[in-house]
Amino acid sequence: MTLHLRIWRQAHAQASGRFVSYTVKDLSPDMSFLEMLDVLNEELTKKGEAPVEFDSDCREGICGTCGFVIDGVAHGPRRGRTVCQLYLRDFRDGQSVTLEPFRAKAFPVIQDLVVDRSAFERIIAAGGYISVDTGSAPDANSILIPKEVAEGAFDAAACIGCGACVAACPNASASLFVSAKIAHLALLPQGQPERHRRVLKMVAQMDRENFGNCSNHGECEAVCPKNISIKQIALMRREYLTEIWKNFRAL
Amino acid sequence: MTFWPRSSVAKKFLNGLTGLGLVLFIIIHLAGNLLLLTGNPDDLNRYAHKLESLGPLLLFAQIGLALFFILHILSALTVYFDRLRARPARYAVSGDAGGASRKTISSETMLYTGLVLLVFVPWHVISLKFGPGMAQGYVTELDGVAVRDLYRLVVEYFQNPVHVILYVAVMLFLGFHLRHGFWSMIQSLGAYHPRLTPLWYTGGLLFAAAMAVGYLVIPIWIYMNGAKI
Ligand code: SF4
Ligand code: FES
Numbered sequence: 379m380t381l382h383l384r385i386w387r388q389a390h391a392q393a394s395g396r397f398v399s400y401t402v403k404d405l406s407p408d409m410s411f412l413e414m415l416d417v418l419n420e421e422l423t424k425k426g427e428a429p430v431e432f433d434s435d436c437r438e439g440i441c442g443t444c445g446f447v448i449d450g451v452a453h454g455p456r457r458g459r460t461v462c463q464l465y466l467r468d469f470r471d472g473q474s475v476t477l478e479p480f481r482a483k484a485f486p487v488i489q490d491l492v493v494d495r496s497a498f499e500r501i502i503a504a505g506g507y508i509s510v511d512t513g514s515a516p517d518a519n520s521i522l523i524p525k526e527v528a529e530g531a532f533d534a535a536a537c538i539g540c541g542a543c544v545a546a547c548p549n550a551s552a553s554l555f556v557s558a559k560i561a562h563l564a565l566l567p568q569g570q571p572e573r574h575r576r577v578l579k580m581v582a583q584m585d586r587e588n589f590g591n592c593s594n595h596g597e598c599e600a601v602c603p604k605n606i607s608i609k610q611i612a613l614m615r616r617e618y619l620t621e622i623w624k625n626f627r628a629l
Numbered sequence: 630m631t632f633w634p635r636s637s638v639a640k641k642f643l644n645g646l647t648g649l650g651l652v653l654f655i656i657i658h659l660a661g662n663l664l665l666l667t668g669n670p671d672d673l674n675r676y677a678h679k680l681e682s683l684g685p686l687l688l689f690a691q692i693g694l695a696l697f698f699i700l701h702i703l704s705a706l707t708v709y710f711d712r713l714r715a716r717p718a719r720y721a722v723s724g725d726a727g728g729a730s731r732k733t734i735s736s737e738t739m740l741y742t743g744l745v746l747l748v749f750v751p752w753h754v755i756s757l758k759f760g761p762g763m764a765q766g767y768v769t770e771l772d773g774v775a776v777r778d779l780y781r782l783v784v785e786y787f788q789n790p791v792h793v794i795l796y797v798a799v800m801l802f803l804g805f806h807l808r809h810g811f812w813s814m815i816q817s818l819g820a821y822h823p824r825l826t827p828l829w830y831t832g833g834l835l836f837a838a839a840m841a842v843g844y845l846v847i848p849i850w851i852y853m854n855g856a857k858i
Contacts, residue, residue: 386721397721450724457728476722483715546726548737549708550715551637581638590715591637591708593739594813600730607729612821618638619819 379405379471381414385430386478388487391494395487397476407467411454412437412444414466431490439463439603442538445545446491447478452542452601460540460603480545483588484552495541497587498555504583505576506559508568521567534561536604543598543606549590554598556584557614558606564617574624577617637711640704645817647701648810654694655803659843666850670780674769678776702747709740731830735808735837742806749799757783787851796848804841811836 380403388395402418409417412434419429435443444462448454454464469475477491485493510516523531535558543554560577563569569576592611599608634640661680664673680687725732735742761767762777769778787793811833812826 447720447722447724450720450722451726457726478720478722481716481718481720483717548716548732549712553637581636585635585637588715589637591641591711593641593708593736594731594809594816595736596729596731597726600726600728600732605729608816609821609823609826612816612819615638615642615817615819618636619642622639 379407379466379469381405381466381469382472382474383418384474384476385490387430387490388479389428389489391486391488395490405466407465409466410437410462411448411464411466412462431488431492433492434462437462440538442540445480445540445542447480447545449476452480452545453540453603457600458603458605460538460542463603480541482544482550482590484550485541485544493541495539497589498539498541498552500587501552501556501580501583502559505572505579506563507572508563509571510568523567527565531562531565534558534565534606534610537562537602537606538604540603542601542603544589546597546601547590547592548595548597549593551592551598552584552587552589553592553611553614554602554606554608556580557610560617561610561613564613573617574621577614578621581614581618634704640707641817642819643700644704644708645814647697647704648814649818650694650697651701652807652811652814654697655840659840662844662847665780665783665847670769670778671771673780673783674776674778675771677779678771678774681777698750702743705740705743731809731812733809735805736813739806739809742802745799745802746806757786760786784851784855787848788855790852793848793852797845800841800845803844804837807837807840808834 380401383400383402384397385400386395387398400418400422402414402421405414405417412432415430415432422429432446433443435441437444439460439462442460444460445453446461448461448464453459453461454468456464456468479485479487479491480493482493484497485495488494537555537558539555541555544550544552547553560580563576564573594608594611596608599606634643661673661676664676667673683690757779760782763775767778767782768775769781770776787796812829815829816826
């Protein structure tokens with residue numbers, strides 16, 4: 379099969395980018411979307427042109443490294459998967475497809491389809507951790523956790539930090555990612571010591587990183603490869619407002 | 630300004646809370662307005678007179694309502710300005726993911742439908758509430774007491790087809806605003822429930838339709854029956 383691609387090319391962070399069109403032929407519908415880009419890049423390299431930069435690592439949908447926007451939708455047309463888990467059988471022969479990087483002030487473009495998502499790391503550093511004693515590892519079953527609690531926490535912990543929620547949000551808000559991290563730790567006993575500080579610090583860092591505000595469009599949940607629910611955003615709000623209220627009462 | 634919330638979560642909480650207050654108001658306001666359709670002018674006039682005779686209590690409620698209205702707008706505007714800052718470069722192709730998404734024309738036009746209401750409300754209040762009163766001859770008698778004939782004012786007001794068309798149009802905008810606003814305000818307050826949230830989401834559509842239709846039939850009905858009144 380053949381695909382007509384319109385890809386955002388940008389030489390470096392300060393350069394102004396533009397779309398460049400490519401046609402890739404003799405593709406198999408069983409190829410993954412990223413393999414198709416590998417084919418394109420080989421052709422470009424042979425011709426002496428710069429290959430299209432894009433991020434990927436595991437190509438199994440578990441690491442959160444890959445991600446760009448296909449025809450206006452982060453991670454492309456299939457729900458509940460990363461772009462590395464997208465296959466050409468989801469496209470028509472001869473289809474025209476536009477590829478753009480995630481667009482947000484907080485995710486500056488590094489090159490072509492690669493963006494800098496270190497804002498997420500700074501949010502995690504602000505509070506997305508727990509305290510553990512040093513020394514030998516504690517026994518795995520020393521803290522009993524009811525199954526519903528474990529599952530609830532895991533629903534949130536499934537977030538792989540890909541940033542598609544920010545890319546898809548009309549406001550470029552990071553609320554789904556941040557709330558997933560907050561919910562994951564707030565639900566587990568290990569997360570309790572820092573629970574109160576965590577939500578205040580992570581929300582403050584999120585706001586400092588120039589992400590937008592959440593106005594409940596829910597587009598994030600739709601593109602999230604791990605189907606993280608916006609219920610986590612409501613949970614983050616409850617955690618946050620409870621802390622503010624407690625601080626207010628303590629005055 | 631310490632009273633103004635700085636964090637994104639608090640701003641949305643303020644927006645949701647003031648939205649809730651405004652939703653309660655439009656329900657009560659519609660219930661009052663429906664008295665226009667009873668066929669007896671005294672019903673509306675008696676209700677309006679009772680409200681006016683609440684005196685300071687009414688003033689307190691009005692100031693509170695105005696404050697909610699202003700805070701609702703200010704918090705919404707900060708969300709809008711956050712968005713301009715957060716997404717300076719726009720996508721060349723815009724797409725909808727579908728699936729679990731609740732992004733609709735309504736959710737994407739909240740600012741614009743809100744601005745329509747922002748222009749409408751002062752116009753509405755000035756032309757009716759602060760419009761001609763007893764001094765201008767809009768007087769009727771209720772149980773031997775002379776009171777303002779608000780009923781006649783409203784009926785005369787809606788004999789003008791331009792007023793009717795504009796009011797109907799604005800109420801459609803109100804419906805669009807509520808379609809997203811209703812469930813969104815609940816989510817902004819932090820309330821999510823796996824079974825209730827879908828209900829609120831669908832209920833939001835019904836509520837929006839009920840409010841828009843409820844409000845817009847009034848001017849149309851008065852216009853069509855005006856000659857008989
Ligand atoms: S919440 Fe979903 S879309 Fe957002 S970073 Fe996590 S996995 Fe990616
Ligand atoms: S490359 Fe790891 S999730 Fe796509």
